[in-house]
Every structure is written in C-alpha cells, then in structure tokens.
Amino acid sequence: MICLKNLTHSFKVGKKGKENEIQVLKNISLTVNRSEIVTVVGRSGSGKSTLLNLISGYISPTGGEIIINDTNVTHFDEKKWTKFRLDNLGFIFQSFQLIPSLTTFENVELPLTLKGINEAERKQKVEELLARVGLHDHADHYPNELSGGQQQRVSIARALITNPSIILADEPTGSLDSETEKEILKLILELNKDHGITFFIITHNEEVAAISNHKYHLHDGVLGKEGASVEV
Numbered sequence: 001m002i003c004l005k006n007l008t009h010s011f012k013v014g015k016k017g018k019e020n021e022i023q024v025l026k027n028i029s030l031t032v033n034r035s036e037i038v039t040v041v042g043r044s045g046s047g048k049s050t051l052l053n054l055i056s057g058y059i060s061p062t063g064g065e066i067i068i069n070d071t072n073v074t075h076f077d078e079k080k081w082t083k084f085r086l087d088n089l090g091f092i093f094q095s096f097q098l099i100p101s102l103t104t105f106e107n108v109e110l111p112l113t114l115k116g117i118n119e120a121e122r123k124q125k126v127e128e129l130l131a132r133v134g135l136h137d138h139a140d141h142y143p144n145e146l147s148g149g150q151q152q153r154v155s156i157a158r159a160l161i162t163n164p165s166i167i168l169a170d171e172p173t174g175s176l177d178s179e180t181e182k183e184i185l186k187l188i189l190e191l192n193k194d195h196g197i198t199f200f201i202i203t204h205n206e207e208v209a210a211i212s213n214h215k216y217h218l219h220d221g222v223l224g225k226e227g228a229s230v231e232v
C-alpha cells in the first residue's frame, strides 16, 4: 500500500546565488491499495519522474509524507531506503536497465545475491520466475541477444525475484512496439491478478493507463483523478 499525504517537491534552479525555486509537485495526496494497478498519466515535464523518484526514495520531499506498507519512509536515510527497497519494492524501467555483461539468469539472480540468499535457493527461485515470465529457454542469453520484449520480461523477473508487494514502473512499454506492448501489459495483468502484486505506473501512454484500476492525471504538478477504468 502506498499513501501520499500533501506531498510537495521543489527544485532550486539557476546560477548559484541567483537560484529560483520551482515547485514541481503541489500538495499531492493519493492512496494505492494492495493489489491495485494505479497509473499516473502526464505530459513531459508534468512531474511524473519526480513523483516516482520520491516514492522510490531517490529524492526527499520538501513537504508532506510518504507511507509505504505501513511504514513512514518520508525521512529515511539512504541506508534505510536501500534495505526498504530490497524488502518492499521492485522496479521496471523504459530502458530495461539490465547489466549487459550478465546473462538473463544472472541479471535476475543479482538482487538475491545482494540480499545474501544462498546459491541453491537463488537457482530455484530464478528458474521458477524465468518460467513464469516465459524465458526459461533464454537463461544463458545476454541482454543484446534478446528482443526488447524479452529484455523487459527479464527486468520484470528481476523486479519480482525478491517477492516485493509493490512494483514501481516508469514507462514500462515505452521502448516496445505495439504488439510487444500488449504482451507486457498482459503479463502485468496476470501478475496482478494471480499474485496480487500492486503496480504503480507512470506513463504518457493511454494504452498502458487502460489496464489500471485507477487512473490519475498529473498536470503541472497537480494530481487529478479520472474515472475508474477496466476491472481486472
């Protein structure tokens, strides 16, 4: 569950001594319940990435509160965030962000290694998850030997490997053609339906927003809600 209370964020821009403060997010309140898919749609520059960076703990808000899975993370330091992310959050990016020198298996295995999980358990979990995303035949391929859709499947498997309850996604189909986009959206819906995983997705793409239970619109840093869309 994600709960944002009156969240604001400002950046200082311009030359030192002559900085201007720009308010990028204005008083945002939002609740994402367990097992929901929520999308935030907005134009370039509307503040989507800033919102995601706040919920991921990569920047700290200038005002308001962030509560994730009943923990108030608003004032967490980097050490606390690192552990919290590994225990609670998975990430999917437009550009996949796979490590080119690691195979599919090794990319998916990496978060478990960071968590100190032993080799036998790692192998079992990675194999199970690669089968779930339809990539068991591609375990030994390197990212540049995979299609865009396959690379996104690897990144989804990597996001899921630590069993997070929430996946944060930044334009998850932004680099894919429309057929592959449909496949990835289907996978997201399956993971949500069959495993109860919560998805918080930022996008400018209405096709992506169409799979959500709740759709929000970000306009110049102000969040508005649109009507509930398809039931999943």
Ligand SMILES: Nc1ncnc2c1ncn2[C@@H]1O[C@H](COP(=O)(O)OP(=O)(O)OP(=O)(O)O)[C@@H](O)[C@H]1O
Binding pocket: 011, 012, 013, 024, 042, 043, 044, 045, 046, 047, 048, 049, 050, 051, 204
């Ligand atoms: N580190 C920063 N310092 C100063 N201003 C910033 C910083 N990051 C973002 N901004 C400003 O905040 C505003 C929102 O940017 P943000 O990247 O959140 O938008 P976005 O909706 O994600 O855009 P896009 O879809 O193009 O990625 C923009 O005006 C941008 O210039």
